[in-house]
Amino acid sequence: MALELKAVTKRVGQVTHIKETSLALEPGRFNVLLGETGSGKTSLIKLMAGLDRVASGQILMDGQDVTGMSPQKRNISLVHQFFVNYPHMTVFDNIASPLRVAGMAKSEIQGRVEAAADVLQLRPMLQRRPHELSGGQQQRTALARAIAKESTAVFLDEPLANLDYKLREELRDQLPDLFAGRGAIVVYATSEPAEALMLGGKTALMQDGHVTQFGPTAEIYRKPNTLTSARVFSDPPINSAPVTKTGDRMELGHGVGWSVTGTAAGLRDGAYTVAVRPNYVSPVRSHDAHVPMTGVVQITELSGSESTAHFRMGTDTWVSLAPGVHPYRVGEDHQFFMDPAHCFYFAPDGALVA
């Protein structure tokens, strides 16, 4: 059982919304679509759900061509960012509705609805209507409907984006368990890198209507194949700056430079782009190999146990994210230390080289 996209594209008029995209999604784990707003996550989900027609390419479910098939026949479920339930029906009827449409026996509907309601703690609300529920309960109703249907593929389009912080964390912790062992292909769209990391599974990075990288989430985080992928999968934004390689030295300018070893040392001399995540730029030197760099502090943020500082070196802005509270003064010079062991190097065309 698998969901496969083969060179799928989508156009509206002259505008291409989805550039040629191929993906093979497997059941049993989360397939995360990670990208900014407008990167094409929802468009791609609509294509997979059959709500929009592809301009070219093929969509296969279990090896069967479903490209022209209507969403009604695809045996899928969809949970939107906004809490979409049938407003005139009770929670019970909402969860039961896809089963009733499919013509299932009453006794089986009862059993499935109650099982789904138990998993999502909706038991006491079964006779209420959606507008009498909180946002979290409404979204849980939508999820229960998706679970009760036991469909081949479940599409979750930023299902937690409209929930407040506490509920979001709570529901996010439940999500993987919810679908575990059901054998469904779960596609989860999100714009938050942290969410992708927490849900695990596989991640497809999306940018400007196409998938830039697809693979196991942790692997993609460790090894972004392009500068674009690295930028999509980083929050706060990844630091990047032009460097020049001469021999085993990388020169950043502003008197900052370091020696490289391994793959990076084998690169041809020339211009590259270095990228390093903010958590490897620290105001504290913990290792002799760390590269000192001094910049003017622009903005500082304190989020509980972590401090973020944006500082300017020449024309480049760098971000440092470090545990603990640090005495930054906005507008003044501060010394930071970058860990060269965690630098990515990209060729001028954006491809990862080391």
Add this chain to the structure above:
Amino acid sequence: MQKRSIIPILYILFLMLPIYWLVAMSFKTTQEILGGFSLFPQTWTLASYKTIFTDPTWYWGYINSILYVTINTVISVTVALPAAYAFSRYRFLGDKQLFFWLLTNRMAPAAVFALPFFQLYSAMELFDTHIAVALAHCLFNIPLAVWILEGFMGGVPKELDETAFVDGYSFPRFFTQIFLPTIKAGVGVAAFFCFMFSWVELLLAKTLTAVYAKPIAATMTRTASSAGYELGLLAAAGTLTIIPGAIVIWFVRNYIAKGFALGRV
């Protein structure tokens, strides 16, 4: 009583005065009405109402009106539902222009269309039938219903449609079982306005009928009959025309405010 409630009370009295006068007149005798000024009926009489409920030329006026108004409301809302759905859900060539053009039909005076309708319906042998008036009133009621329903449908997110399709609902099933119940307030408001505008329209209804489908408004506006002035009778007939509207308003009173909030009414 507070000072500031005086002005609204005066205003409401001012609004209610003609209605009161009409109702009071309907209980007076014609002699009393013509005889002079009296605030209350000096001699109460139900004779006018009795005439209306016993004389077929009178009560058939009501039946005719209710018939064509009901037919019109059903046609208008039935036709407007899919049209409004298309306007609210799809983008197509000239959709905005078409929508505006629909509205302009609402602005056209009925008098403009009286002659062509008369000629056309005479040729089609539809003259003096209920369906003739009902169809003629569609001219302004369908655009109105489309306009009102489109407003209500626009408030329903497209994601509801998508969720239903994914859940397995076919389009007709989705429309009748999910979508209609969701916008039932809008259907109520649209039906109410179709009913009202068809009920009060006089010119087309009068032009397109002679005997068999003659509306109450036409019967009512002949001020003099062979029996001379029958002002008490006319007042009673007028009073009775208010009742259907009042009944319909009672049913949709909670939804009307919603319609106003959408700026569509």
